[in-house]
Amino acid sequence: MPIPRGTPAVDRTLLRDDVYRRLRDAIVEGTFTPGEQLKDGELAEWLGVSRTPVREALLRLASSGLVVALPGRSTTVSAVDAPAVRDARDVVAAMHELAVREVTGRLSDRDVERMREANGRFAAAVSSGDVGAALDADEELHRIPVVALGNHAIEAVLEQFGPLVRRAERLRFDLDGQASTEQHERLIDLIAAGDAPGAAAVAFEIWRSLPAEPEG
Known part of the structure; x- marks a missing residue:
């Protein structure tokens, strides 16, 4: 090794x-x-x-x-196993959906601004072709509502299953991130507007739409 x-x-x-x-x-x-x-x-x-x-x-x-x-x-x-990644992805999507639903209406203006700043870094990283920086910014953006909620059970589930999803995502990351940037913007706008059902639905879709199969 x-x-x-x-x-x-x-x-x-x-x-x-x-x-x-x-x-x-x-x-x-x-x-x-x-x-x-x-x-x-x-x-x-x-x-x-x-x-x-x-x-x-x-x-x-x-x-x-x-x-x-x-x-x-x-x-x-381990090899990247599509069924295992798919199962983990669905669990992760459900946890982010729940966190966003519960925290919308209670997230501070500063936290909303931090999400916008993270999305700006995400878009810049995608434009420059920096996959690592893009995924780091994406992780930061989605973690803000989770941390703000303070539900340790959700955090523990994401700690266990999130890395499996992230590895698969890194292996097939699409550098055409315009759609992801726009999804992030919609999520943030709905949170800022206090629309908990709408924000939760977007959060779920962002994660649920990640392909389980690696490229190639």
Whole structure:
């Protein structure tokens, strides 16, 4: 397994959640690719931690569907499985629909403005062909209503299933993002107008319309 170079080791007091997020992001972003074997010793050396938090993180990643763990044998990055992605996408869509429905009418003007700013960054990233920045801005935009609501059950579900959807999305991201930008604008306008049913429907459609199949 090739280990990325030039990434600084993290502090040895790194929390288990931080180890999990570093490994999760490496898979979602394609640093570790489908079928690649992940060795806990090498990962621990890369991150500058002991093997214990790495092993715990790999178990969490297995429950999210990002890795396949065979106890006593090996752990590999999972293939992009269309049915699994479709199931995760539908759950994620339902969670965003619920969050938007519940928070509309209570979201602050500043949070609405932050969503508009994130959509501006999304549009700029799409125009420049920066897939990573576009997906980061998209993630930021949709996370604002979720965080504002403060429903930890919704956040936990999105934490588990969101990365599987994001990895599939990254693999087939369409750089013609005009339609997505316009959907975001409609969502934000409906939230700002206090139209909870309308905003929730748009939020659901944004996520539910993501293809489950990777390109090619």
